[in-house]
């Protein structure tokens with residue numbers, strides 16, 4: 001435990017006094033006071049002017065970066081003995097988080113009514129690393145005065161809307177160090193001024209989405225935690241107003257399907273949780289619509305969240321996964337894919353099955369009647385071509401390969417068929433790519449071990465730091481990747497499962513070795529801590 005953990009940080013009066021003192025010295029440095037949130041929820045991290053060399057710039061402020069902010073706060077707060085680092089006692093870390101969204105939002109395009117978490121709330125931003133942190137989900141409930149009522153829900157799986165609110169609550173503590181509306185476009189290595197050729201820092205270039213202007217921040221360390229970008233595979237066009245990736249569903253569906261009573265025709269593609277949730281939403285909210293869920297396989301399959309299997313998401317499993325023989329690792333990750341990808345929670349599958357079953361009563365149970373059902377799950381389907389529809393105004397025509405006869409026909413030697421679907425909109429729930437770092441780090445490729453080889457991808461070490469060629473990057477600088485290391489660190493990498501512990505490891509990895517900090521106390525840091 002850090003020494004100041006014993007000090008009276010935990011009384012709100014002493015904190016607000018200390019914070020005000022820190023703030024006074026800060027504001028005189030020319031900081032725009034309007035950016036400072038209310039004192040009630042102010043973390044120990046302080047704003048750093050853009051033109052100062054930063055210790056850390058995080059690209060993206062989603063849950064992965066938020067967990068890092070929380071871990072840094074806990075380290076400064078002294079509530080987490082595992083993060084007791086002398087280097088952090090000298091002066092406040094100069095950090096900034098750059099987020100392209102205008103405010104904190106967690107997959108808001110898929111925030112559908114009733115959608116639940118896929119993971120226990122215990123795997124929040126702090127609990128598994130430091131249950132005494134201020135940032136636990138339970139403390140959030142307590143602060144919001146809902147702790148007792150939440151316990152009556154008798155669940156570990158809150159609705160997504162509540163969990164997003166929890167993360168927004170956490171995020172608002174860090175307003176001072178987060179710049180929203182900043183889209184990072186590249187991360188450039190900078191040579192050391194000493195002339196030894198080593199890279200000593202990085203320049204993070206971002207576009208201010210409000211002004212359109214480019215901004216730069218220099219930093220010793222960069223964390224790239226940009227999440228996934230929508231995968232829109234061929235033949236789906238990327239810029240058609242009626243072909244929408246699931247990640248934008250909530251934003252756009254009511255624009256293109258504005259009348260809930262209209263008999264729209266809508267297709268949904270994919271067999272993961274997103275596709276199933278969208279299909280179910282359309283059924284529930286558009287009672288007169290016809291909806292088709294086109295899936296590659298034979299059936300919607302349940303995600304395996306049984307307890308023995310779930311152990312692959314234990315924080316402690318990352319080590320063995322990383323150290324496993326690469327071929328074996330890739331086999332085991334493939335074997336466990338049905339914990340997360342292309343699968344649906346069992347209760348939603350059961351609900352959808354019941355919805356379809358009710359159509360058997362209302363519209364008939366024969367194969368011919370089934371073809372007329374308003375809501376259908378169509379197995380063994382693959383969209384081969386997308387055109388503008390000649391029959392649905394402003395709509396699209398899907399050409400679909402139908403392999404279901406090969407699997408389901410009673411006749412011998414059945415052949416695959418084809419179908420044409422004319423729809424008002426298609427929602428493409430085909431998952432995400434997690435490779436933005438490859439684009440952002442383009443200007444650093446000459447630093448790859450072996451040089452800039454065609455098709456080479458960035459590799460990370462166990463602590464998520466990018467593997468640069470020996471002696472090309474100074475020891476007190478580097479780039480870390482979060483959420484795109486599944487192939488080396490395992491299936492928990494893209495999820496919330498290990499964020500709290502991983503963020504602690506990141507803080508240690510980045511700040512644990514910087515023992516030679518200058519100890520400047522420009523922000524009244526001592527007052528804040530004592």
Ligand SMILES: Cc1cc2nc3c(=O)[nH]c(=O)nc-3n(C[C@H](O)[C@H](O)[C@H](O)COP(=O)(O)OP(=O)(O)OC[C@H]3O[C@@H](n4cnc5c(N)ncnc54)[C@H](O)[C@@H]3O)c2cc1C
Nearest residue numbers: 060062063064099100110117118183184226227483495496
């Ligand atoms: C609908 C949905 C629900 C999910 N539910 C669960 C769940 O219940 N449990 C679970 O464990 N996992 C869930 N996941 C998985 C999800 O990956 C994690 O919950 C979590 O969002 C990962 O956090 P992250 O910070 O790595 O990525 P993200 O949440 O994607 O955050 C990345 C952030 O970086 C920002 N960004 C991207 N590019 C840039 C750029 N160039 N410049 C600046 N900012 C940028 C993005 O705007 C975003 O805010 C869900 C995923 C989806 C799509």
Ligand SMILES: NC(=O)c1ccc[n+]([C@@H]2O[C@H](COP(=O)([O-])OP(=O)(O)OC[C@H]3O[C@@H](n4cnc5c(N)ncnc54)[C@H](OP(=O)(O)O)[C@@H]3O)[C@@H](O)[C@H]2O)c1
Nearest residue numbers: 115116117118233270271272273274275341342429430431
């Ligand atoms: N309520 C929630 O908490 C919630 C809601 C939604 C999503 N999520 C999470 O978000 C993550 C992503 O889920 P997701 O459903 O968006 O994506 P996903 O699990 O990656 O599923 C994408 C699906 O699209 C299919 N697909 C890919 N390319 C295709 C193509 N060309 N044609 C037809 N199908 C194609 C994939 O099939 P193959 O697998 O065969 O490639 C897969 O079934 C998961 O972690 C999930 O748990 C959570």
